[in-house]
Amino acid sequence: MHRTLLLVAGIAGCTVPVHEPDDAPAEYGQRYISIGTDAIGTARAVAAQHGAMFDVIESENGVSVIAFDAEDLEELSEQMHEQHHRCGGFILHESLEEARSALHPPLASEVTIDYTLDQAAAVNAVLPALEANRILGTIGELSAMQNRYYQSPSGAAASTWLRDRWRSFTARTDVTIELFDHGYAQQSVILTIPGSTLANEVVVIGGHLDSIAVGGNTSTAPGADDDASGIATLTEITRVLLAKDFRPARTIKVMAYAAEEVGLRGSQGIVRDFKKREVNVVGVLQLDMTNYQGSDKDIWLMKDFTSAAQNTFLTQLIDTYVGATWGLDACGYACSDHASWYRAGVPASMPFESRMKQSNRSIHTRNDTLERSGNNAAHALKFARLGASFAIELGKGELWNPTASTLTTPSDETPACRWTLLGLLLAASLAGVMLAGRNVLTSRW
Numbered sequence: 001m002h003r004t005l006l007l008v009a010g011i012a013g014c015t016v017p018v019h020e021p022d023d024a025p026a027e028y029g030q031r032y033i034s035i036g037t038d039a040i041g042t043a044r045a046v047a048a049q050h051g052a053m054f055d056v057i058e059s060e061n062g063v064s065v066i067a068f069d070a071e072d073l074e075e076l077s078e079q080m081h082e083q084h085h086r087c088g089g090f091i092l093h094e095s096l097e098e099a100r101s102a103l104h105p106p107l108a109s110e111v112t113i114d115y116t117l118d119q120a121a122a123v124n125a126v127l128p129a130l131e132a133n134r135i136l137g138t139i140g141e142l143s144a145m146q147n148r149y150y151q152s153p154s155g156a157a158a159s160t161w162l163r164d165r166w167r168s169f170t171a172r173t174d175v176t177i178e179l180f181d182h183g184y185a186q187q188s189v190i191l192t193i194p195g196s197t198l199a200n201e202v203v204v205i206g207g208h209l210d211s212i213a214v215g216g217n218t219s220t221a222p223g224a225d226d227d228a229s230g231i232a233t234l235t236e237i238t239r240v241l242l243a244k245d246f247r248p249a250r251t252i253k254v255m256a257y258a259a260e261e262v263g264l265r266g267s268q269g270i271v272r273d274f275k276k277r278e279v280n281v282v283g284v285l286q287l288d289m290t291n292y293q294g295s296d297k298d299i300w301l302m303k304d305f306t307s308a309a310q311n312t313f314l315t316q317l318i319d320t321y322v323g324a325t326w327g328l329d330a331c332g333y334a335c336s337d338h339a340s341w342y343r344a345g346v347p348a349s350m351p352f353e354s355r356m357k358q359s360n361r362s363i364h365t366r367n368d369t370l371e372r373s374g375n376n377a378a379h380a381l382k383f384a385r386l387g388a389s390f391a392i393e394l395g396k397g398e399l400w401n402p403t404a405s406t407l408t409t410p411s412d413e414t415p416a417c418r419w420t421l422l423g424l425l426l427a428a429s430l431a432g433v434m435l436a437g438r439n440v441l442t443s444r445w
């Protein structure tokens, strides 16, 4: 009932993947998902509606592995939001073995980070350049798309649209932007600013690109808050970091995950790939809903399925730089993409727009529009300040152009500056050749 085959190309001037019926991902048949044990009744009720299979395979530590019909995943997502206020709420696994691993606590993090605040000059040069109006504009553009559903033409077009937007922020050739193909129409978008002295240590800031509402491919799902707000916040952080010519010590990756709403599928795919390639991610920030102020404090840090040490670091960033109030809350199993990283033993945090119980009631419907946030992005700006502080204080490094506020075009450069840049580019390519020779895993990223 939720499956529509995708046969579209050339939408709005963009080339979107064409999935013929034969190569379309099979969105039916038995799948294994992990879900909070408190939500088993919800999953059972969804399956019972269509007489679909349902089997609880194992439960432990408040998590259950169940066999579930893929056709009902969209409905499950809807009910997890309705009844448990979770944006994702379950993880779709590739195999029973992977699903079973979710029953056990994640591997202890091997990361030992010394969380220090010593980049005040850089942070204070970046924060005043962040503009609420630009966040507002980006939310407007994303929510004007019919939907950003992971299998729809407009969901696919959203990926290339975002890639092009991020690409426009810099002419730097060392900054790469790529589409991560998951085998369905929507692709995740990953922008990489390579690190200088600690390039093998990766800092991730991310949010999810997809939106959802009843009707799947043909739905009207503006997702202004969920999660155009997070993507717009990340976009503004990225714009300013690149305008200031941020050269981090650690590698920074900005990620827009596909298909969060149907089992954290985009982030699961990326984490699986990173684990395989032994990419060393040292910290993850998830921005999922940043622009609806529903509670008495500004920023709510989720205590569950996150890193306590990194959360403390975030409270210090908020107190020192953001100028906002904060509180602690919990969101339950797999409420967003940070859970994918947490399961892999990576320190992850999820600062949220309100207490979970007071969050935006319009999400996952056609009414998730900017009007619900008063047609402004004042709340999201606090998260932009937090995300930028996080990227700079965890990424370390320096700003090569601290006074710029937008992309400096080549014509703005003095000849001397051009020669310096040429020299640096030469040095960077030389370093790249040397690194490639040493087979550094993160060099592709």
Ligand SMILES: [Zn+2]
Residues within 6 Å of the ligand: 087, 088, 208, 226, 227, 260, 288, 289, 336
């Ligand atoms: Zn969301």
